[in-house]
Amino acid sequence: MGKTLIEVVNLVKYFAVYTRGILLRRKIGDVHAVDDVSLKIEEGENLGLVGETGCGKTTLGKTILNLIEPDSGKVYFEGLDVYETLRSGPEEKKKYLRRSMQMIFQNPYGSLDPRMTVYDIISEPFVIHRHIPRDEWEERVYSLLRLVGLEDYHAERYPHEFSGGQRQRISIARALATDPKFIVADEPVSSLDVSVRAQVLTLLENLQKEKKISFLYISHDLSSVRQITQSVAVMYLGKIFEYGPTDEIFEEPLNPYTIALLSAIPVPDPERKINRIVLPGDVPSPINPPSGCRFHPRCPWATEKCKKEEPELREVRKGHFVACHYAENFMKGEKPLPTVQQ
Amino acid sequence: MGEEILRVENLKTYFFTEAGVVKAVDGVSFSVYEGEPLGIVGETGSGKTVTSLSIMRIVPPPGKIISGRIIYRGEDLLEKSEDEMRKIRGKKIAIVFQDPNSSLDPLFTVESQLNEVIMAHLKVTKQEARNRALELLKMVRIPDPEARLKAYPHELSGGMRQRVAIARALANEPDILIADEPTTNLDVTIQAQIIELLKELQSKLKMTLIMITHDMGLVAETTKRVVVLYAGSVAEIAPTNEIFKSMRHPYTAALLKAVPRIDRRKELKPIPGSIPNLIDPPSGCRFHPRCPYVIQRCIEEVPELEFTDQRAVACHRWKELSLKGE
Numbered sequence A: 001m002g003k004t005l006i007e008v009v010n011l012v013k014y015f016a017v018y019t020r021g022i023l024l025r026r027k028i029g030d031v032h033a034v035d036d037v038s039l040k041i042e043e044g045e046n047l048g049l050v051g052e053t054g055c056g057k058t059t060l061g062k063t064i065l066n067l068i069e070p071d072s073g074k075v076y077f078e079g080l081d082v083y084e085t086l087r088s089g090p091e092e093k094k095k096y097l098r099r100s101m102q103m104i105f106q107n108p109y110g111s112l113d114p115r116m117t118v119y120d121i122i123s124e125p126f127v128i129h130r131h132i133p134r135d136e137w138e139e140r141v142y143s144l145l146r147l148v149g150l151e152d153y154h155a156e157r158y159p160h161e162f163s164g165g166q167r168q169r170i171s172i173a174r175a176l177a178t179d180p181k182f183i184v185a186d187e188p189v190s191s192l193d194v195s196v197r198a199q200v201l202t203l204l205e206n207l208q209k210e211k212k213i214s215f216l217y218i219s220h221d222l223s224s225v226r227q228i229t230q231s232v233a234v235m236y237l238g239k240i241f242e243y244g245p246t247d248e249i250f251e252e253p254l255n256p257y258t259i260a261l262l263s264a265i266p267v268p269d270p271e272r273k274i275n276r277i278v279l280p281g282d283v284p285s286p287i288n289p290p291s292g293c294r295f296h297p298r299c300p301w302a303t304e305k306c307k308k309e310e311p312e313l314r315e316v317r318k319g320h321f322v323a324c325h326y327a328e329n330f331m332k333g334e335k336p337l338p339t340v341q342q
Numbered sequence B: 001m002g003e004e005i006l007r008v009e010n011l012k013t014y015f016f017t018e019a020g021v022v023k024a025v026d027g028v029s030f031s032v033y034e035g036e037p038l039g040i041v042g043e044t045g046s047g048k049t050v051t052s053l054s055i056m057r058i059v060p061p062p063g064k065i066i067s068g069r070i071i072y073r074g075e076d077l078l079e080k081s082e083d084e085m086r087k088i089r090g091k092k093i094a095i096v097f098q099d100p101n102s103s104l105d106p107l108f109t110v111e112s113q114l115n116e117v118i119m120a121h122l123k124v125t126k127q128e129a130r131n132r133a134l135e136l137l138k139m140v141r142i143p144d145p146e147a148r149l150k151a152y153p154h155e156l157s158g159g160m161r162q163r164v165a166i167a168r169a170l171a172n173e174p175d176i177l178i179a180d181e182p183t184t185n186l187d188v189t190i191q192a193q194i195i196e197l198l199k200e201l202q203s204k205l206k207m208t209l210i211m212i213t214h215d216m217g218l219v220a221e222t223t224k225r226v227v228v229l230y231a232g233s234v235a236e237i238a239p240t241n242e243i244f245k246s247m248r249h250p251y252t253a254a255l256l257k258a259v260p261r262i263d264r265r266k267e268l269k270p271i272p273g274s275i276p277n278l279i280d281p282p283s284g285c286r287f288h289p290r291c292p293y294v295i296q297r298c299i300e301e302v303p304e305l306e307f308t309d310q311r312a313v314a315c316h317r318w319k320e321l322s323l324k325g326e
């Protein structure tokens, strides 16, 4: 394993929610979007971030980049305190941070200015960051276009002239223009056609391998997470429930939520035996989450203890962290816990 | 296999837009057998939804069914009057959409929406209708059904709404249920609930189910036969347990190689290019600009859908290619 690129320490972000209406707005609670999250991303490694709607994936990604201000906690980039530096650090460090950390979004339509040509879109970061001499801009734009699988003549066109997959390539090229080391990719393939997704996924795979860029790959598509990440963090209502090496977690998940989540995905193999754990109830609202383990109302194995005591995220195996009182019982070869009927 | 219950023959449904004629469904043919779960799989814009809207005869303007036949129990639905269709829609053939909001009316309670379909086709009293509504909610496993009868759609979660939409579709015990991407907009754990529910209902009621999806995993899990659509035409039809190992159409093979799997890491092989524009689709085989096996003939001549031993394929070269799964 290489050096640590990103370290997230006890990050917290709540959003207050109020009753509707202008007069007499009352606070009804807090959305626990990011609730004491700690993570590490190694240099050149991709971390997948998975979980269902509203569990805080996007907020976590944006907070790491300081696009959303955290309530508390710290983020380090190459050991540099990100929030501290951006607030009061020396100018050149600020610039370095802004350039080194980028984000790409789910919707390649919304994130590209329709009035700008592809050339202008990709070269805009050069204008902003001034990290490359002017006479090299043109050369760089074309090499970025080629890098993401587009061609030189595309430079003079406008975003609406491209397909969804091509637009996502343009936004990737733009993110790459600052020479980043870390990119938060928030559902970058969800809006693309199935056959085009693979094009963008392999592009991300290659960028990681060849340019040593690390991605925080946010997705609810677990199959693509398995494909392009080395580690994975599973989030449920703002908390990390399981975190560790991707293959290990997909082969042997040790948190009941991860177990259920992975078992929910249909496999393209008609002969495979289906061993599914169907969770009862709905994905709960992250406003004022349940007591104890916040998953206990849906967990088939919940006990009295789970209702009262919140499990800590603990290291159950080297590098494999699980937040469940009974993680050890789910290891292969252990006697499984009896399930509780809900 | 049961008897043939529905046969779609050379269906063409076009949209007459300002930009041009969109050949959304262009010569689609397949059969559905009584009691089977059939899959229709394809990417965005391949014509899955337009095919199902055509079967129900609810294609919205500027769309129009141009030609073809849709034979339901021996009778051509395209020859029926609107009055006759009304007796078939919902009663004989029902549909559940991807977005449950398009199956449900936001202004009415669950009870009145269910009553509406129950009373449209059956002579029943209010009380009988209510009992039937409760029974339906129980069948789709909605907790606390009495209370839910009084709820409005917006008071229910997405998963619950989809259950109500399924209950509504099943109200008159239709012959055929078309489920058009019934889980696509739902969270993973809720998807699992709906998949299990549909599987259970299908086997319990021996229901003829047409499962429309873009997900080969869902095809593997929920269907016995599958129709693969590409750009408004049928690429291939095959039993589900054969198609994953011995597909005959290059598109099917390419699609499987291009999707990641949950059960292992693999080498992803993207399909080059993008799905074609259906106003001006490629000549000959519509897959030819992206096909690794293209020859001159593919560019010039549209491949016919050839039927052999329970399978069908539209590719000039299928006999000489021996395509394999992953």
Ligand SMILES: Nc1ncnc2c1ncn2[C@@H]1O[C@H](COP(=O)(O)OP(=O)(O)OP(=O)(O)O)[C@@H](O)[C@H]1O
Binding pocket: B015, B017, B022, B023, B024, B025, B042, B043, B044, B045, B046, B047, B048, B049, B050, B051, B060, B061, B062, B063, B214, B278
């Ligand atoms: N109202 C409409 N006006 C014009 N074109 C339409 C209309 N409805 C559908 N189409 C076109 O018909 C083609 C087939 O669309 P259809 O909705 O059947 O695809 P689908 O396979 O259901 O895709 P998806 O996976 O996105 O649901 C597409 O090219 C689409 O743009």
Ligand code: SF4
Binding pocket: B249, B250, B251, B285, B286, B287, B288, B289, B291, B292, B293, B294, B295, B298, B303, B314, B315, B316, B317, B318
């Ligand atoms: S007909 Fe030709 S282009 Fe079409 S799928 Fe077959 S080999 Fe490929």
Ligand SMILES: [Mg+2]
Binding pocket: B048, B049, B050, B180, B181
């Ligand atoms: Mg559709």
